[in-house]
Amino acid sequence: MRRVYLDNNATTVLAPEVFAAMQPFWLENYGNASSIHWFGQKAKAAVETAREQVAKLIHARPSEIVFTSGGTEADNASLVGIVEAARGATKHLVTTAIEHHAVLHTAKSIEKNGVTVSFVRAGANGIVDPADIERALRPDTVLISVMHANNELGAIQPLEEIGRLARERDIYFHTDAVQSVGKIPVDVERLGLDLLSLSAHKLHGPKGVGVLYIRKGTILKPLIHGGHDERDRRPGTENVTGIVGLGKAAELAREHMAEDSERMAALRDRLEEGILSKVPLSAVNGDRTQRLPNTANLRFDYIEGEGFVIALDLRGIACSTGAACSSGAVEPSHVLSAIGLRPDQARSSVRFSLSRYTAAEDIDAALEVIPATVERLRAVSPHYKKAAIAS
């Protein structure tokens, strides 16, 4: 059975070049980047090269790049760090209802002791209106956090406009760019960002390593405490091998972006058009233009996404629905309900996400399996039968 991986917004395969770049750091250059000796210097040099490679990808200065354990830590560090460092009896945070849980749950956890949070809704297209952000702002707003591209829909948010609002009012601006970095151009200057989170494993790098970009002059309290690593901003011995992998992945992403983006969009559109033409009562969720080139989120009326994803997996097609809870079961998607889908529509939605390595044959295989699988699920649906009889 051909296994087709269409869940690249969850994680991606390591690029072979990244794998190769990481090799010397397991058994040979295993020093601690903070050590003064030859081993340490080798490691340090590799970390600094990676810092430059990442900085280049997002148009930042290397000194503004702090390595973390991943996107979730970077999100936590941004929200908690800004709120804790800010002065004032009351502090206000503006974010959106479609954020990843790393931002959403962090915001909810700090929503006490004089800290309040506004969760701005997105439109039916999955895009937040900057005017809604503006309306949510208050004199005590200390941080705006809006994701760059939504993980479920791929919808790209108008960060440039929001960045201008933040600049005008001297409010810190953070973005969770975990899904966008490496897939579309990200420029922290143009977007007016003070803080940005990214993760290596979403761009063919290794798991367990990410970056928090911190604009020079931004005052935030460190989340964790320890040694002097990462200029006191993130203690803990650097994950040198992972960081080297991230650096290489960032370099590759920059080199391949234009070409990858075009290829992925073409294949994604082929998948989407194929499904829409072969499967009745199917539709695309979210905006079809202002979105990542690799993401398609579709709903299939009268099916349960959970059963659909399992049925597809049993036929070799890996995709996803909503978010997984700790047991591995599917949780209802907060993103799809936030953009106004009915619970049954949200439950019938499935995400396909492509990568640099997705082949045309993968899409053909998916298009071979999907229509028949939808049909079988509908055959079991009492609502579908009723609707079919009624029409």
Add this chain to the structure above:
Amino acid sequence: MTTAIAMSGGVDSSTAAALLVENNPDGSPATASDHRSRVIGLTMQLWNQRRLPGLLGTEGDGVSGHASARCCSLDDVYDARRVADFLKIPYYVVNFQERFEATVVRPFVDQYLAGETPIPCALCNTEIKFEQFVKTALEIGAERIATGHYARVRQDQRTGRYQLLRGVDATKDQSYFLFGLTQEQLSRSLFPLGELTKEQVRAIARDLNLPVAEKPESQEICFVPTRSYRDFIEAYLAEQGRTIGDRAGEIVATDGRTLGEHQGVHHYTVGQRKGLGFATGEPLYVIQIDPAQNRVVVGRDKELFRKRFIVRDVNWIRPVGQGETIKAQVKIRNKHTAAPARVTVDGAPAFRPAHRAEEVTAALDAGLKTGATTATATVEFLEPQRAITPGQAAVVYDGDELFGGGWIARVL
């Protein structure tokens, strides 16, 4: 033939899964990887224990502690996943939490408040395991489902009808909880443990080195983490924003004398002796709960012995005629030994003509549900039985075979 096995992470369903993998249900030889794609492991996520943290004691995280008393705990899911991995079968967790709450938890709470003593496991079988689970199985391409219940299904070669029989291990027999199954559901169901004793199952699990071979039995009601269902009911109502209110009422003797006050009928169950809150010369027991008058009636032990009662929502697995009186044995709670009785079929017979396997989909589509019939029955025991309790299931047997069953509505 693809079979979806419901895996709880316990030794029974794990062994059932192992037996399916070893012994392909359609009889073809078990070789290499080919048969393995034909068994799919599924765990039903039914309830999130962290919802009612007050019930979990000091930890409040619902993660640590022993798994056996906790429904759908991460430990149990982990165990099920380990077993599936060990057996090299595909495995998934499916989320039935909304439906479980609506069809099992809420009725459980409401029935207690209405003075009954509900039995959620039977309801869970009818509403979740053999309804939603069958639907999910069909969705993912499995034609049959299997569970670790100790019960047997047999097809009558002459009529084509499916029969439900007790498991051969009399001490573990779980057919009592399966009275609500329809012909459609029975035609889809496999019970790999039906011919085995618990000791044999344990031995098989050990022989196969199943990762859960030594796991202790789970007990009690799966979603009630402590032993106290009262605490659960009150915590759940509080979470729902439903106040329990002042439910105090009278405790009266069978002769009408008022003996004391109770704090709500949901604290009591028929046959209960402890916790009545007052001392008398001779032991007193709850004889009856009268929700209409919000009264708990107490009396002597011998007053608990009754003969006649009405059963509601009866599901007949073996066909019966309206008005017919059958001689059978009736079991009125899980630990009761079925006792001889005459059962009169009232209302419309719930029996539907035998549906062949291929008709299951159509039946499910038409929204046919078990236990939702208007059929009732009147049971008269030949000898009085102790503590006939509204809310419990009354299951009618002819020896090893189940005639059917329903819910005890009223003692006459």
